[in-house]
Amino acid sequence: MSEFVNWHNETMMKKAQQALEAHNFLVELCENSDDAREKALKQLDKESSIGIGGSMTVHEIGLFEHLKDNGYNLINPYVPDLTREQVFELRRKTLMSDFFLAGCNAITLEGEIVNVDGYGNRVSAIIFGPRKVFLFAGMNKIVLDRQQALDRIFDIAAPINAKRLNRKTPCAATGICSDCDSPERICKHLTVNMRQNIPDRIKIFLIKENLGF
Numbered sequence: 001m002s003e004f005v006n007w008h009n010e011t012m013m014k015k016a017q018q019a020l021e022a023h024n025f026l027v028e029l030c031e032n033s034d035d036a037r038e039k040a041l042k043q044l045d046k047e048s049s050i051g052i053g054g055s056m057t058v059h060e061i062g063l064f065e066h067l068k069d070n071g072y073n074l075i076n077p078y079v080p081d082l083t084r085e086q087v088f089e090l091r092r093k094t095l096m097s098d099f100f101l102a103g104c105n106a107i108t109l110e111g112e113i114v115n116v117d118g119y120g121n122r123v124s125a126i127i128f129g130p131r132k133v134f135l136f137a138g139m140n141k142i143v144l145d146r147q148q149a150l151d152r153i154f155d156i157a158a159p160i161n162a163k164r165l166n167r168k169t170p171c172a173a174t175g176i177c178s179d180c181d182s183p184e185r186i187c188k189h190l191t192v193n194m195r196q197n198i199p200d201r202i203k204i205f206l207i208k209e210n211l212g213f
């Protein structure tokens with residue numbers, strides 16, 4: 001990475017940190033995936049329940065694998081071959097977990113977190129329920145404001161996710177959102193976390209890499 005790109009990345013991350021902290025979100029700036037994983041592991045323990053929300057980033061930084069392979073008390077609705085009822089039950093349990101781990105779609109330099117969900121379990125848990133919420137985001141998730149957050153979600157994140165999930169949506173064929181009425185539409189709940197009441201409840205691990213979509 002050139003020193004100028006590095007300068008810009010660090011400047012954006014610090015600006016995002018400042019804005020988020022002004023809104024009662026905690027922020028850990030992380031040099032890379034390893035740094036983020038180790039910082040998170042220092043704050044997790046094997047007795048507490050740890051709910052997993054949708055996140056490619058939690059996988060990409062190796063955190064999910066580490067927790068799964070080392071005896072942590074995971075509530076994981078993403079185990080293959082679960083029935084629909086089992087998935088729903090586990091998602092309901094994540095809403096009462098001690099820690100909830102997830103990714104986010106966009107973080108604005110105005111200090112807000114913007115997400116689109118299908119079922120809404122991820123955004124629900126971020127808003128209320130779990131005692132602590134850890135959100136993991138590569139710096140590619142940083143945008144200027146809400147409008148740019150929506151642009152990044154519908155231009156990039158959602159079409160890629162629809163393709164990944166093999167949904168029969170227009171965007172999974174064309175790569176472009178058409179605000180569809182497809183029964184398989186993945187964009188059903190749009191949330192903006194503007195502030196946090198409980199000062200140490202939501203922590204964002206902002207990572208100086210491009211991660212997730």
Ligand code: SF4
Binds near residue numbers: 159162169180184186
């Ligand atoms: S609204 Fe429909 S077309 Fe647009 S990104 Fe979501 S699933 Fe794709």
